[in-house]
Amino acid sequence: MNMDYCLSELKALLSIDSPSGFTDKAADYLIGELTALGYAPEKTRKGGVFCCLGGEGSPLVLMAHVDTLGGMISTIKPNGRITITPIGGLRAENCEAENCRIYSRFSGVYSGTLQLCNASIHVNGSYGEKLRTFETTEVVLDEPVKSADDVRALGIEAGDFVCFDPRTVITESGYIKSRFLDDKLSAAMLLALAKEIKDNNRTLKRKVYLHFTVYEEVGHGASASVPNDAEELISVDMGCVGDGLTCTEREVSICAKDSGGPYNYAVTTALVEAAKSVGAKYAVDVYPHYGSDVEASLRSGWDVRHGLIGAGVYASHGYERSHIEGVENTLKLLEAYVLD
Template sequence: METGYCVEQLRKLCAIDSPSGFTERAADYLMEELARLGYAPEKTRKGGVTVCLGGEGEGLLLMAHVDTLGAVVQSIKSNGRLLLSPIGGLRAENCEAENCVIYTRFGGAYTGCLQLCDASVHVNGDYGEKKRKFEAMEVVIDEPVEKPEETRALGIETGDFVCFDPRTVVTGSGYLKSRFLDDKLSAAILLGYARELKERHVTPRRKVYLHFTVYEEVGHGASASVPEDVAEVVSVDMGCVGEGLQCTEREVSICAKDSGGPYDYAVTTALVEAAKRAGAAYAVDVYPHYGSDAEAALRAGYDVRHGLIGAGVYASHGYERSHVDGVENTLKLLWAYTTE
């Protein structure tokens, strides 16, 4: 399967800041790209994007999310710097000394950096002992501000979104490094899958929908907008890579169970069979600390079967890494599962 388009789309999606609740630009981009590919996407009331890729019969909904971790301004401190409230599972220790952008509601955007309070090693003798919590950290704004009123004069207020630099890198050896591969890598893969259908003039052997959700990181991404004829939902999200798991960054992971419980047995079995048919390198794993859009759909009351797959991603919710081989193997699995 051709992966260059997916890598290109990953770069473009990662360049669009889109933490949960601040995803309109990412959704607009998806609408434009899907229309350019020849589809008729629609935007949901929640701000996600849905599209039918064709086919007949019992519906299958493939889901990926374009919302990411991030933060909002919790308060403006007495020194004019910003205390943050995280969005989703953002960890303070994973974004210390990271550049960021503060988006004001009415006054533009400003850059800054998240630092430990009193971050100078030559001054702070307890630098190494300080626990990295958001209460002990602050955004140093790249403007001459020393008082709350000076910060507010810029237009910065409580509730403004703070977005961190993704630092997207594609290495010559095929590794994909970036914040927010969870789950913009899967969104790029689904775009690649949709493009492949058009390029090959192939109709899926069943009716296939895509849903790009925008609230997965806060737990309710796919709790709405499942079409009536859908009997099965499959989340295409990051595959976990870590100690005790089999999957690597070069494989597609098939999740049998996560913190929400087991995935549908028949769906998981069919996904394994499709991976074997396609010759895709895969692993079946259990994720101890994970939840997905598929589970959000079930908790919302939808009577559907559910499954979860994704390219292997290391260092989740930090500076993440995958590989183009993982992208290719995920595409192979999707193709075999829906067209063969």
């Protein structure tokens, strides 16, 4: 498939701030791209994007999410510094000294940095001993503010979103480094699949839908908007890389079980067979701390088979890393699974 297109779409999606609950711009971008490819996407009531790629029989839904981790202002402190509450599994340790954008609900966008409280090493003798939490860190605004009233005069209030820089880099050796590869990398791959189908008039083995969800990081992304005729759901999300697992950033991971329990045995087996049929490098793993969109669908009562795949991603929920080969192997598996 067109890797240049895939990586271009990845960069575009990563450049759009979209923590859970603040995803309209990302969804609108997807609608524009799918429309330009010749499809008829729709925005769901929850704000996700749904699109039929065509085909007939045994309907399959491929899911990826474009919501990310982020923050929201919880308190404006008397000194003009800001305390945030995390959205999703954001960790303060992974955000310290990271630049961010504060989206005022009514008065524009401001920049700042998340810092440890009293962050100057030459002043703070216990700097290295302090536990990093969202109570011990604060956003320092790039504005001359000295009080809560100064901050509010800018139009910044509790409930405003705080979005962190993705810092996207693709190295000459093929490594893809960025915040929020979970799961914009998979969203870019599904766009590449959609482009392949249109550009080359590919035939689908079955009816295929795409569903780009927008509340996955807070647990209910795919709890709704499943088509009534769907028989199978596959979440295309990040594959885990770490101790005790066999997947690397250069492979496609097929998940057999995560914290929500085992995935459908027949679907997992069919995914392995599809990977083997095209020589895609893959690993089958059990993820110890993970939950996916398709599990939200099952918990909502949908009677469907479910599976989970994704390119290997290291340092999940931090500054994440994958590799172009992992993307290629995931696309090979998707092509083998849905296209003649």
